[in-house]
Amino acid sequence: MKLSSNSSLRSEIKCQTCSIRRLCLPVMLADSEIEHLDNIVQRKKVLKKNEFLFHAGDQFDSIHAIRSGSLKTYTISTDGTEQITGFHLPGEIVGLNAISSTQYPSFAKALETSMVCTIPFDKLESLSRDIPGLQKQIFKVMSGEIREEQELMMLLNKKNADERFAAFIMNLSARFKRRGLSDKEFQLTMTRGDIGNYLGLAVETVSRLVTRLQKQELIAIQDRYIQIVNQVGLSQLAGTACHI
Amino acid sequence: MKLSSNSSLRSEIKCQTCSIRRLCLPVMLADSEIEHLDNIVQRKKVLKKNEFLFHAGDQFDSIHAIRSGSLKTYTISTDGTEQITGFHLPGEIVGLNAISSTQYPSFAKALETSMVCTIPFDKLESLSRDIPGLQKQIFKVMSGEIREEQELMMLLNKKNADERFAAFIMNLSARFKRRGLSDKEFQLTMTRGDIGNYLGLAVETVSRLVTRLQKQELIAIQDRYIQIVNQVGLSQLAGTACHI
DNA sequence: CGGACGGTTGACCGCTGTCAAATATTGTGG
DNA sequence: CCACAATATTTGACAGCGGTCAACCGTCCG
Numbered sequence: 188m189k190l191s192s193n194s195s196l197r198s199e200i201k202c203q204t205c206s207i208r209r210l211c212l213p214v215m216l217a218d219s220e221i222e223h224l225d226n227i228v229q230r231k232k233v234l235k236k237n238e239f240l241f242h243a244g245d246q247f248d249s250i251h252a253i254r255s256g257s258l259k260t261y262t263i264s265t266d267g268t269e270q271i272t273g274f275h276l277p278g279e280i281v282g283l284n285a286i287s288s289t290q291y292p293s294f295a296k297a298l299e300t301s302m303v304c305t306i307p308f309d310k311l312e313s314l315s316r317d318i319p320g321l322q323k324q325i326f327k328v329m330s331g332e333i334r335e336e337q338e339l340m341m342l343l344n345k346k347n348a349d350e351r352f353a354a355f356i357m358n359l360s361a362r363f364k365r366r367g368l369s370d371k372e373f374q375l376t377m378t379r380g381d382i383g384n385y386l387g388l389a390v391e392t393v394s395r396l397v398t399r400l401q402k403q404e405l406i407a408i409q410d411r412y413i414q415i416v417n418q419v420g421l422s423q424l425a426g427t428a429c430h431i
Numbered sequence: 432m433k434l435s436s437n438s439s440l441r442s443e444i445k446c447q448t449c450s451i452r453r454l455c456l457p458v459m460l461a462d463s464e465i466e467h468l469d470n471i472v473q474r475k476k477v478l479k480k481n482e483f484l485f486h487a488g489d490q491f492d493s494i495h496a497i498r499s500g501s502l503k504t505y506t507i508s509t510d511g512t513e514q515i516t517g518f519h520l521p522g523e524i525v526g527l528n529a530i531s532s533t534q535y536p537s538f539a540k541a542l543e544t545s546m547v548c549t550i551p552f553d554k555l556e557s558l559s560r561d562i563p564g565l566q567k568q569i570f571k572v573m574s575g576e577i578r579e580e581q582e583l584m585m586l587l588n589k590k591n592a593d594e595r596f597a598a599f600i601m602n603l604s605a606r607f608k609r610r611g612l613s614d615k616e617f618q619l620t621m622t623r624g625d626i627g628n629y630l631g632l633a634v635e636t637v638s639r640l641v642t643r644l645q646k647q648e649l650i651a652i653q654d655r656y657i658q659i660v661n662q663v664g665l666s667q668l669a670g671t672a673c674h675i
Numbered sequence: 676c677g678g679a680c681g682g683t684t685g686a687c688c689g690c691t692g693t694c695a696a697a698t699a700t701t702g703t704g705g
Numbered sequence: 706c707c708a709c710a711a712t713a714t715t716t717g718a719c720a721g722c723g724g725t726c727a728a729c730c731g732t733c734c735g
Contacts, residue, residue, distance in 0.1 A: 345631070635694095639691095
């Protein structure tokens with residue numbers, strides 16, 4: 188039976204006790220409300236590296252909260268090239284761009300072993316009508332995503348390669364910090380190619396950037412493990428660097 | 432009194448009889464539901480060209496539906512440069528990126544004389560709890576905006592100047608068509624500078640593009656009035672053009 | 676062991692930004 | 706309505722950032 192496997196999983200993992208609930212949909216909900224939310228979360232499944240959470244074209248019926256690990260979302264354009272639209276960390280929601288449609292417009296693939304909570308959207312909609320705080324939080328999450336993408340747009344439109352890369356690292360740093368992890372050193376779970384794809388740069392350019400920023404003693408990288416050596420310098424480069 | 436001016440305006444302009452209600456929030460609502468929506472729309476005001484609907488930093492409490500005309504939204508980065516985040520046509524909603532905050536993150540400025548309907552967000556939230564179709568429509572609008580920005584990202588990341596410009600024109604064309612206007616010829620309400628700013632190109636590049644695409648007989652432009660001469664060619668350039 | 680994949684480095688060049696200047700258009704005050 | 710300033714647009718010359726091509730190395734894994 189479907190329900191039994193569900194409940195067996197639920198007994199282990201619940202929103203109420205989830206370590207990242209302050210970063211996820213339950214933020215600002217009362218305990219009783221979180222319980223209602225928890226009741227509609229269908230599966231809490233594990234994805235191994237390179238496994239898909241969903242494919243573009245799959246029927247949309249759920250959004251997904253990341254519990255651990257990291258994912259990338261991307262589309263494939265008509266000429267077959269991949270375009271990464273985002274990297275997603277624990278507490279973040281993926282699938283929000285599918286609500287206006289019946290199908291997911293993008294792929295979601297695990298960058299490492301990850302745990303994901305799947306939330307049927309019709310149930311979430313109706314629950315959010317009874318729980319104003321939940322409705323507000325969904326609006327906020329979506330609004331925040333719109334805003335972040337606008338910031339990314341500014342990045343791609345107005346900044347050169349060094350600034351893009353610096354901004355990317357600082358953005359990851361800030362997101363790790365929010366999650367209680369070190370903002371000074373962390374593991375990149377994506378390839379250089381992924382980074383370049385996301386930032387609109389060639390792989391070779393990313394590789395050269397890594398080398399250069401390391402020589403400038405802004406960062407130190409060993410494979411995928413990055414340390415931010417000069418935080419002030421890096422954020423200046425990312426933000427307001429005047430490349431005249 | 433505030434209410435009297437409101438009601439005097441309301442007697443003239445109502446969602447129920449608005450010509451673009453099929454493109455706006457009321458789509459899919461029953462007449463009685465539209466009436467409830469109409470009742471919370473505070474002001475239906477006119478903006479003259481270059482007037483602001485809101486400034487970045489203004490207290491957020493409302494989103495805004497465009498009734499006629501067109502707006503641009505933009506942010507100002509720390510070094511003072513403007514970054515246009517969107518051009519907005521009748522039926523579209525602006526201010527959605529402010530919901531996650533207490534202030535608008537961007538400016539909204541009229542590109543021409545425009546009419547705008549202002550909708551207090553807290554009232555909209557609570558009304559949408561009673562009208563499932565309204566809640567769904569808000570979700571859809573926000574989801575659609577997320578998706579459109581992801582497509583724009585792909586544009587900026589993967590396409591060259593010609594492809595960007597062609598895609599921009601085709602996008603406008605499609606949006607005019609949805610509104611029952613000609614998709615073959617229309618007035619651009621933004622400057623070349625605005626287009627370049629939005630697409631991540633220098634003004635000079637945009638100007639050269641206009642000249643080149645005109646020579647290639649894909650478009651014809653007289654000042655801001657554009658005609659799409661070769662629709663197939665332009666959409667090929669915009670979409671799947673293989674620039675190898 | 677060998678192929679696939681990820682990453683790095685060098686050489687080259689083309690697209691597009693920058694600078695400059697001329698012209699056209701719009702807006703404003705008298 | 707005109708004069709004039711401010712803004713918008715176009716065109717040319719030039720150079721630099723970053724893409725492309727190519728070669729090489731290291732690691733992982735069947």
